[in-house]
Amino acid sequence: MRDFHLPGRSPVFAQNGICATSHPLAAEAAIGVLKDGGNAMDAAIAGAVLLGLCEPQMTGLGGDCFALFTPPGSDRILALNGSGRAPAGLDAAALRAAGHDRMPGAGALSVTIPGAVDAFCRLSADWGRAGLESVLAPAIRYAEEGVPVAPRTAFDWGRAADQLTGHARTLFLKNGSPPAPGDVFRHPAQADLLRRIAAVGRDAFYSGPVAEDMVASLRAAGGPHSLDDFETTESTYVAPISGDYGGYEIIEHPPNGQGAAAILLLNILKAFDLAALDPLGAERAHIEAEATKLAYDARNRFIADADHTDRLDHLMAPETAAGLAALIDPAQAMADPTRLSEAVHRDTIYITVVDRDRMAVSLIYSLFASFGSGLASDTFGILFHNRGSGFNLTPGHPNEAGGGKRPMHTIIPGMLRQNGRVVMPFGVMGGPYQATGHARFVTNIADFGLAPQTAIDAPRSFAWEGALQVERGYSAAVHEALAAKGHNIVVPEGPIGGAQAILIDGERGVLQGASDPRKDGCAIGY
Numbered sequence: 001m002r003d004f005h006l007p008g009r010s011p012v013f014a015q016n017g018i019c020a021t022s023h024p025l026a027a028e029a030a031i032g033v034l035k036d037g038g039n040a041m042d043a044a045i046a047g048a049v050l051l052g053l054c055e056p057q058m059t060g061l062g063g064d065c066f067a068l069f070t071p072p073g074s075d076r077i078l079a080l081n082g083s084g085r086a087p088a089g090l091d092a093a094a095l096r097a098a099g100h101d102r103m104p105g106a107g108a109l110s111v112t113i114p115g116a117v118d119a120f121c122r123l124s125a126d127w128g129r130a131g132l133e134s135v136l137a138p139a140i141r142y143a144e145e146g147v148p149v150a151p152r153t154a155f156d157w158g159r160a161a162d163q164l165t166g167h168a169r170t171l172f173l174k175n176g177s178p179p180a181p182g183d184v185f186r187h188p189a190q191a192d193l194l195r196r197i198a199a200v201g202r203d204a205f206y207s208g209p210v211a212e213d214m215v216a217s218l219r220a221a222g223g224p225h226s227l228d229d230f231e232t233t234e235s236t237y238v239a240p241i242s243g244d245y246g247g248y249e250i251i252e253h254p255p256n257g258q259g260a261a262a263i264l265l266l267n268i269l270k271a272f273d274l275a276a277l278d279p280l281g282a283e284r285a286h287i288e289a290e291a292t293k294l295a296y297d298a299r300n301r302f303i304a305d306a307d308h309t310d311r312l313d314h315l316m317a318p319e320t321a322a323g324l325a326a327l328i329d330p331a332q333a334m335a336d337p338t339r340l341s342e343a344v345h346r347d348t349i350y351i352t353v354v355d356r357d358r359m360a361v362s363l364i365y366s367l368f369a370s371f372g373s374g375l376a377s378d379t380f381g382i383l384f385h386n387r388g389s390g391f392n393l394t395p396g397h398p399n400e401a402g403g404g405k406r407p408m409h410t411i412i413p414g415m416l417r418q419n420g421r422v423v424m425p426f427g428v429m430g431g432p433y434q435a436t437g438h439a440r441f442v443t444n445i446a447d448f449g450l451a452p453q454t455a456i457d458a459p460r461s462f463a464w465e466g467a468l469q470v471e472r473g474y475s476a477a478v479h480e481a482l483a484a485k486g487h488n489i490v491v492p493e494g495p496i497g498g499a500q501a502i503l504i505d506g507e508r509g510v511l512q513g514a515s516d517p518r519k520d521g522c523a524i525g526y
Contacts, residue, residue: 002454011453011503011512014525018513020500021047021351022429022521023054023150029138030353031524038130040355041069044363045120045128049139049194051349053147053187055520056172056383057157057370059349061193061205062214063385065116065365066253067123068240068413068425072357075422077251077415081306081406082119082235083387084112088403089224092393095401103389103401106163106374108223110386112407116365119235121202133198140198143191146184150520154181155494160370166221168376168383189381206230210380217377218384238306243267243316246446249417250438255309256406260316261299262414262438265291267321268328269439275447280459280474282481283330288443289463289487290328292436297337298324299435304399305406333468333486348411348434350427354502354511362413362425414438416445423504424452429519430497433462437497452501453514460496463487471496 002008012018017040019030030047034040044067052060064083070076095109104110124132149157161178169176171187179185196204204210211230218225241254243263250266252259268291277284298320302311314320327334348366372385390407392399399408410431416424428437437460444455459473461482468487470479483489495518502523503512513523 008457009453009517011451011514012523012525014511014513015509016356016526017354018502018511018523018525019043019047019351019353020502020513020515020523021051022349022498022500022519023051024520024522024524025142025147026050026054026351027522027524030351031526032138033130033135034355035526036130036134038134039072039128039357040353040359040361041123042128042130042135043353043355044351044361045124046135046138047351047353048349048363048365049120049136050142051351051365053139053142053185053190054150055153055349056185057153057160059365059367060383061117062114062372062382063116063365063367064114064387064409065119065363066257066409066411066413067119068251068253068362068415069127070360070422072359075417075420077240077422079238079240079253080119080123080235081238081253082115083256083406083409084115084233085404085406086112086388086391086402087223087225087229089226090388090401090403092401096393100393102393103391105369105389106386108218108221108373108375110373110388111218111223111225111375111384112387113229113233114385115233115235117197117205118202118233121197122235132201136194136198140191140194143187143194146186149179149181149183149185151181152518152520154179156370163369163371163374165374166376167378167381168371168374171376171381172371187381189379193380193382206233213377213379214382217375221375241316245270245442247418248442248446250442251415251417253412255303255306255312255408257409257412258299258303258435259412260303260312261295261435262412263316264298264321265295265435265439266442267316267318268295268325269443271322271325274443279444279448280478282478282485285461285470285474285478285482286333286485286487287328287330288436288440289461289468290334291325292463293334293337294324294327295435296432302398303408308398308405310398331485348429348431350413350429350498350500352425352427352500352502354425354504358504360415360422360425360502360504362415362427364411364413364427366411410434412438416442421506424501426499426501428497428499432464433497436462437499441499441501452503452512456499456501456514456516462496469496
């Protein structure tokens with residue numbers, strides 16, 4: 001139990017359903033769908049689509065998504081990959097010949113085909129019960145009426161405003177400036193688009209006037225995209241992958257997501273008795289940082305499109321983790337072993353919903369960098385992600401850019417099972433931090449016995465790009481002790497990531513929702 005003398009956030013308890021996400025209007029919309037007879041899948045889609053208006057710098061219909069979910073009353077976990085592929089005309093050799101040594105971080109060449117709309121329509125048809133018209137109604141209403149901009153959203157919006165170009169500046173800036181907290185953001189063209197999708201389904205997005213708008217806008221900006229690229233886009237059901245730690249089974253998405261990196265990281269941490277350490281101390285943060293460096297180096301070498309990832313078993317093998325763990329010096333930081341230069345991936349949203357039938361959904365949805373590619377289509381105002389910047393241009397590398405391939409993705413939803421029972425859908429935002437965030441969240445629970453809300457609230461650190469980012473939640477003594485071990489300590493401008501989780505207490509028939517105070521959102525139940 002938290003100390004009620006100190007600032008903090010209590011978990012949310014409910015019996016019939018809970019949604020936890022990064023904006024209260026989206027959580028409220030999801031609960032409204034449940035109350036109207038929809039299930040957890042309907043609610044998750046409704047909340048996720050609305051988040052594209054509540055946090056447009058983070059996500060939108062021009063992005064990708066991944067989902068883990070359980071059928072009602074079942075402990076079987078299914079997975080859908082809603083990430084799009086590169087346009088057929090994308091050619092790594094041509095990019096190298098044009099002088100690129102890495103994928104462009106923005107602009108039309110960074111845009112792979114958005115996969116989220118196909119995924120939402122497929123999940124709704126296969127697993128929802130309310131229908132798209134009901135599910136999309138909250139987002140349609142808010143697109144027209146507007147959403148007051150929340151404080152964290154305004155903070156992120158202001159930091160990323162310079163990424164916007166062309167028509168996107170008209171849509172997302174007012175007189176050239178980002179909104180302040182409390183300003184109302186409207187997107188009527190999005191309401192028109194959502195009505196088309198509600199009436200027709202995925203074809204309203206991937207063919208006809210909407211697809212023509214996207215292709216024309218991207219080609220005008222120098223992209224190789226075609227109508228055929230959009231028409232053939234399809235989400236994919238895949239088999240989840242899993243690992244174990246401290247009595248829990250950790251369920252993750254397979255490549256092209258980085259879920260295997262989270263499992264490898266946890267396997268490395270098994271070599272250390274974390275439970276004997278101070279959960280907020282320098283020793284624990286140091287070991288996690290060193291394990292992160294090694295796991296991410298392996299990630300960068302091997303994870304790519306599923307059809308091009310051929311070392312997955314090696315990546316998750318216990319002996320691989322043991323060999324990497326032996327490289328960690330508890331007293332001294334190593335040089336960053338990462339060999340590949342890759343894009344910085346910052347922004348996403350996560351939503352989780354559990355309903356009265358204990359259908360659980362763990363869904364993550366993103367534009368990649370803040371405001372994605374910085375480009376929006378001319379007519380419908382679809383802001384394009386920049387997932388193509390997740391490719392590299394190294395000849396022969398499994399993640400080398402190429403037409404029809406999916407790039408390596410940072411976004412990963414998670415679930416925990418214990419003794420064969422699904423006990424917690426969870427997710428951690430924060431781009432590259434996500435694999436480390438999964439490991440930190442799981443070890444907070446398994447090693448230190450923290451409740452989900454406390455596990456989320458706890459301070460974070462992250463070894464990234466030659467520095468150890470350390471939140472101000474750590475004491476000055478911890479900062480000094482980590483520096484003495486050789487870490488280059490950086491206090492980031494913003495907090496590290498965000499998280500949500502729902503604990504399913506089967507014994508008492510109660511749900512416990514947790515949502516990160518680093519974001520604007522909350523958990524809401526009924």
